[in-house]
Amino acid sequence: MEDQTFTLTVVVPVYNEAEVLPTLQHRLITVLDGLLKAAWEIIYVNDGSTDNSLEIISNFNDPRVAIIDLSRNFGKEIAMSAGLDHAHGDAVVVIDADLQDPPELIPELIQKWQDGYDVVFAQRIARDGETWLKKTTARLFYRAIHTLSRVKIPENTGDFRLLSRRAVEALRLLRERHRFMKGLFAWVGFTQVAVPYQREPRFAGKSKWSYWRLWNFALEGFTSFSIAPLKLATYVGLLTAFGAFIGAILVFYKTLIFGDPVRGYPSLMVVILFLGGVQLMALGMIGEYLGRLFNEAKQRPLYLINRLTPSILQGKAEEPGPGTLAKPRNAAFSNNGDN
Ligand code: UDP
Ligand code: MG
16 A cells, blocks of 8 residues: 555636635645655636636646636535546545645645545634634634534535545535535545645635535525424424413413503513514424425526636546536445545
């Protein structure tokens, strides 16, 4: 195993990253050239950038660089999936373009993979430079999703990770349109291990995240990996009915014994508004799931490719031509050949 050579694919989703791309390419090449036993390729997935990112990538003019130019902006999760669909390496590394994930960590990820792990994810040591609110909401999110779902999504991880061939093949089988990648990575299982690292601030350009997007991201996480919220209405309803029953007995008793005159308009209002709110909330939750069901039922392809430039590594295998969509190939769950 020691002197065996292997192939490596690095997948980079790119959306308006013109400022960082040259530095990224330089650092990636330095690291990858240092890997003596690897034949490698970098796949840049241009996710409908509106700046000149695509031009910059095309000008790298390196046969080891593959470009997947998506037909429009599909979002990072899908851009990553497009990269994974076209990756041919024995191991595949997914990395952000903005250099928040240091390429210099890749050899360490590979080391773990060679030790026999299928998913090696980079885990932030500290969330420096983030606000208290961001940290707290993140912690709450993970606590909730761990309670509600059986899929254990590791905390403080982004998408920066290495996947073995069989983990990639497994991921390719998951064609859901609502893609919560962190959850999907965890869902495939196999042996997973964390490699701690220091997450850098963004090198240049600006983050595409806002609290509203984070909230929707969290919703995606819950609805993709748990149906517990759907059951909530049942229990809230049961509890309310039980409370109402006890209340009815009390009222009945009070009226019989003390002949209580009719009062309590304000308390009635409170009860009506409370129950109305709870009912609307339950409906909304059903709506969240129904909407996703609607999107999945349409069976649209995950993405469309405008142009595909294969790398030397990719050129060796058969590829879908431009304008076609990548279909998942059947997973080969072989244990050997990975490392
Ligand atoms: N990205 C993408 N499509 C999008 C948004 C982002 O491919 O619609 C890419 C982006 O170019 C970067 C990575 O996803 O490589 C992470 O984006 P960003 O830095 O904005 O996210 P953050 O690091 O703040 O979570
Ligand atoms: Mg970033």
